Structures are given as C-alpha cells and as structure tokens.
Amino acid sequence: MRPSWRRVPALLSALTIAFCVKFESSKTDSTPAVTTVSADSTIADTLVGLATTSDSLPPVSITPMAPSIAPPPPAGTPSVATLPAPAPKPAADTGIGVATSLELEQLRAVLVVPVQGVPRSALRDNYTEPRAGHSHEAEDIIAPRGTPVLSAADGRLTKLHESVAGGHMIYAGDASDRWIFMYGHLDRYADGIKEGMPLKAGQLIGYVGTTGNAPIATPHLHFAIARGTPSKKWWKGTPVNPYLLLK
16 A cells, blocks of 8 residues: 555654754753752851851951051141050059068068967978868967967957858958958957957967867967958958968
8 A cells, every 4th residue: 555645744744843852852951950959057157167067166266457557648737646545554452462572571570479478489380281172371379278369460450250160260460451460260359359459469369279170189379471451351362471480
C-alpha cells in the first residue's frame, strides 16, 4: 500500500516541532543551576568574621582610633588660644599606707611595751607564725591574767570592738594619725575608757586575758600595728612587725 502524499506536510510539521523542543531542552541543560541557600540560624556574626556556634567565637577586639591631626591653618590666620588640660584628680585616700624608714624610726622612739612589767628582753618574735588560714602578723605578749595593758603611744581610742576571734579588743590611733594599734584577747576593759578619748603612752586601757580564741591556759596580749589613717578607717592598714619596734 503506497503512502498518501497528503500526509507529508503533517509529518514535516511534527518533525519540526520535535526538533525545536529538543534544541531548547539542550540549551536549558547546559545552563548551570543556581542554588538558593536559606538563612542558617547557627551562624553568628562575631564582628571579625563568621563562625558557627560549634566553634569558639573569637573575642571582639576594639582598636581605639588614632587622634586625627588637623592640617596647619593658612598663613595669616590668627592663632586661637588652647586651654590647658584639666589637672588629674588626686587618688582617693584608701586609709592604707606603706611605712617609710623615717616613720618607723619615729614610732620606735616613742613606743612603750603595752603590758605592764614585761621587759623588752622577754619579747619573742612570732609575727610570721602560722595561724588558722593566715600569718599571725602581731606580737603575742605572755603575762598573767589580769596584768594591766597600757597604751603603746600617745593618741586616741578609736574603737571598742567585740570579736569572735579577738574577744574584747581595743583599736587606737597614734597622735600623727598614721599608726593603728590593736589590743586583743583582753580580760576586760579599764574603767572609764570610751571611744574617742585621748590616750597617753603608758595609760591603763585594759587587762590581759584569753577572750576570743586564745587558749584558756595561755593569757596574753595580742598586739598589732598597722600603717594607715585611723581617723578614717580604724580597722584597716598595712601591718608591720611590732617586735622589731619594741625589742
């Protein structure tokens, strides 16, 4: 059976459409695909780069900007006076000082042994001996219970203090307002003493005892000295070794 020539145009039209579709398809396949990445919540901006939260983020470093230098003014421009920078404020007084050699010598010259009847030769240096969790930083002066305790120098009584460790305690300042004296483990205070009263070297202020954490069988005076400003902070200063000033 011979083909009908009437069908040839239709066949040619079908072939042309198929060819065009194939050609367009090949063009599309050759174009690289574009992938859109959604925002990832695990990315953190560190100001110096990007890092995932599983990485250690580098610290932010801020470099101060260098001061800008203004260009010189044109010739003939009248000069403008520059105000001087304000003077820095003095540092606040913390009540803590470091003793100078001269101050130590001056104190040594006026200091008395603060326990009546105890000669300087009987003192022993226990300033650096260990105590519970700290260094002693004081002088223990052994004496019978009830022995009079004396003011170590002229000055003023700043505080009558009750302490768990120190028992009945007295804090005093010297006449120069540089030295803090601390008297601890007192059996009792002397009659008539009160905070703010002036003191003279050798004046009766209390009695040797074992109040606080002192061993009951070892009455003694816990005597400490610190360089500070007792009129401002009666309790705070830089400790010095009393033995070296009393021996």
